[in-house]
Amino acid sequence: KLALPPTHSEPDPVASDGGRSVGAEEEAGAVALCPQAKVPEQSEAMKKDLQHLSREERRRRRRATAKYRTAHATRERILVEAFNMACAELRKLLPTLPPDKKLSKIEILRLAICYISYLNHVLDV
Incomplete structure (x- = not known):
């Protein structure tokens, strides 16, 4: 049984792209590569809000991003293990x-x- 990994429940940290703002070309690229993916646009207010964050607040956001990456890596590892087990089972039948x-x-x-x-x-x- 292959289950899709659950979506993360943490708010999408703005610093997940390394602190840079997402340009129109990148948004178009993301949509072209995966039509189902929707890249949320940042409002001017959000961009200004980020500029005024303290160093500690930016670190907190980066930590949340690191937590998300760790959780994603764990889900990916579980998925790869399940795929490898399915391949092994299929191999036994051939x-x-x-x-x-x-x-x-x-x-x-x-x-x-x-x-x-x-x-x-x-x-x-």
């Missing part, structure tokens, strides 16, 4: 010679496609 031959993930997927096609052909005949 016939190869020799039976214990080590296959890469892409080889496992391609062999699975061929094997399923073969089984469909056998059932159709």
